[in-house]
Amino acid sequence: MDVWLFAMLSAGMMISPTTGDEPSENTLDVKVFFTDGPVAKPEGNSYTQDSDEEEDFTFDTGGDDQASNFLTENLRVGIDLLTRFETTRERDQNGWLHAFGLDIHKVISDDQGDIGTLLLQPYAVRRDSLPLPNHVDEDHRWEFEAHDFYFNLTRFGQGRTNIRIGHFDVPYGLEPYVDTHFTLRQFAPMQNIGTKKDWGISLNGTLPDFDYEVALTRGSGVEYVDKSHNYVVAGRIGTPADENFVIGFSAMYAEIIDPMHVMRYRMGLPMSEMMMFNPKHDIIRRHRFGVDVTSVQGQFTLRGECSVGEDFDQDVILALVDIEWTNPDGTWKAWLQGFYWAQDGTTGWDADVTMRTGVNWNFASPWTLSAQLTHDFESYLNRVDDTIFTAQLRRTF
Numbered sequence: 001m002d003v004w005l006f007a008m009l010s011a012g013m014m015i016s017p018t019t020g021d022e023p024s025e026n027t028l029d030v031k032v033f034f035t036d037g038p039v040a041k042p043e044g045n046s047y048t049q050d051s052d053e054e055e056d057f058t059f060d061t062g063g064d065d066q067a068s069n070f071l072t073e074n075l076r077v078g079i080d081l082l083t084r085f086e087t088t089r090e091r092d093q094n095g096w097l098h099a100f101g102l103d104i105h106k107v108i109s110d111d112q113g114d115i116g117t118l119l120l121q122p123y124a125v126r127r128d129s130l131p132l133p134n135h136v137d138e139d140h141r142w143e144f145e146a147h148d149f150y151f152n153l154t155r156f157g158q159g160r161t162n163i164r165i166g167h168f169d170v171p172y173g174l175e176p177y178v179d180t181h182f183t184l185r186q187f188a189p190m191q192n193i194g195t196k197k198d199w200g201i202s203l204n205g206t207l208p209d210f211d212y213e214v215a216l217t218r219g220s221g222v223e224y225v226d227k228s229h230n231y232v233v234a235g236r237i238g239t240p241a242d243e244n245f246v247i248g249f250s251a252m253y254a255e256i257i258d259p260m261h262v263m264r265y266r267m268g269l270p271m272s273e274m275m276m277f278n279p280k281h282d283i284i285r286r287h288r289f290g291v292d293v294t295s296v297q298g299q300f301t302l303r304g305e306c307s308v309g310e311d312f313d314q315d316v317i318l319a320l321v322d323i324e325w326t327n328p329d330g331t332w333k334a335w336l337q338g339f340y341w342a343q344d345g346t347t348g349w350d351a352d353v354t355m356r357t358g359v360n361w362n363f364a365s366p367w368t369l370s371a372q373l374t375h376d377f378e379s380y381l382n383r384v385d386d387t388i389f390t391a392q393l394r395r396t397f
Contacts, residue, residue: 078103080123082182082394086130089387095130099123099182101147103396115155116162121147121181134259135222145222147181147197152204160205164215167199167222171213171236172250173305174292174320184358184372184390185322191341191352192307192318193288194258195221198232212237219256219283230257230283238292246294250307253287261286261311286311290318300325315344333360343380353378366396 084097101123108115126142136143150166169176175189175196189196200217214235218224231254238248259282290307303322310316319340326333335358342351358372370392376385 074107074109076103076105078105078396080182080394080396082392084184084390084392086388086390089389090384091386093129096128097125097130098128099125101145113155116151116153118151119148121149123147133222134257157205160207162204164202164204164213165200167197168202168215170195170198170217170232170234170252171202171204171215172234172252172288173236173248173290173307174294174303174322176213176236177241177246177248177294178303182394183360184370184392185335185337185356187322188305188307188318188320188339188341191339192290193232193234193252193254194256194261194284194286195219195232197221199224200232206240210237210239211241219254221257225257227257227283230255232256244296248292250290250292251288252309255283255285257282258284284311286316288316299327311343317342331362334358341380350380351378352376352380368394368396370394 079100080103081100082098085094086097087094101121104118104120106118108118123145124142125145126140127136128140130139132139135145146167148166148168150164150168153163153165170189170193172193173189174187178187180186198215198217198219198221200215202213202215202217204213205211212235215232217232217234218226219230219232220226232252233254234250234252236248236250239246262282262284286309288307288309290305292305293303295302301324303320303324305318305320307318308316317340320337322335322337324333324335335356337356339354339356340351342349354374354376356372356374358370360368360370362368372390374388374390376387379385
């Protein structure tokens with residue numbers, strides 16, 4: 001752990017460890033918190049995880065205490081390691097995913113108070129014999145990925161009017177308010193809007209009666225890709241996320257890079273139009289309107305989301321229901337999720353209908369073991385209905 005910390009801090013300043021029992025006058029006492037979970041989405045969300053362990057380190061700052069304090073005060077660093085196995089019944093395929101990364105959370109302040117929050121999550125990810133996302137060109141290779149990678153300026157609005165810039169969740173539906181970072185359970189952003197996170201800028205805040213966020217993003221997902229007219233404009237407004245009952249309303253208009261849904265649209269066209277259809281750069285034009293609801297009832301949390309809209313001129317409907325149970329000490333979590341997605345092509349409505357059930361066991365903090373079973377009841381374009389089993393072992397510290 002000392003090596004990771006040393007490498008990170010030395011990128012910003014020259015550091016050499018002190019010797020002896022007493023620190024010199026040019027030393028800095030640094031507190032680094034090791035969390036039991038990833039340091040994710042730290043502001044304005046009820047599921048933020050607090051640290052229970054801390055260690056002290058002392059470094060020689062070479063006399064520049066002010067610069068060193070700026071870099072290291074209010075800094076939390078976590079390390080995330082995981083491996084995931086997936087097997088399919090009908091396709092008879094097995095695959096693996098391995099990842100390791102950092103969760104770096106820094107509150108930047110000065111004499112007048114907090115300026116904003118910096119959250120960086122650089123990851124190295126390898127996929128073996130798994131379906132590849134758009135940003136990955138080759139199987140069996142380590143790829144760099146920036147997950148949450150942003151700065152949220154909070155100085156001027158006192159939490160009511162903040163400016164976020166970087167790579168963050170597109171503000172639509174349930175996804176920004178549930179921590180699904182490298183968890184088996186996911187909601188619907190990829191199927192519905194075409195990306196989970198995107199590069200851009202947003203205006204966000206928390207008011208006494210509601211939370212809100214409105215964003216303009218690139219429309220390219222994990223990588224920043226400028227194809228001259230790809231973009232996403234999205235926003236959500238809802239009751240405060242820390243209440244037991246939350247309702248939110250979302251809207252989106254986009255011209256987004258989404259090869260899979262461009263293909264789905266093409267397959268829904270008449271044969272005469274299918275051969276002529278050739279969208280530039282696999283960009284699809286879409287709009288969405290949606291509502292999401294969360295209700296906490298003791299150890300159960302009920303969530304639902306519904307969206308309507310169009311991909312080009314084809315109507316699209318999405319509906320999702322999620323039931324979550326957590327035991328009193330938080331070591332066990334189970335969920336049941338139903339998912340319906342349909343598109344009105346030339347031959348009529350065609351749909352994906354899927355159910356997922358899973359469990360997460362925090363068996364020896366910070367170790368967690370998760371498993372999920374996914375079954376297709378109906379598949380778009382007459383694809384093979386499959387059953388997928390996924391298991392994941394993860395350590396965050």
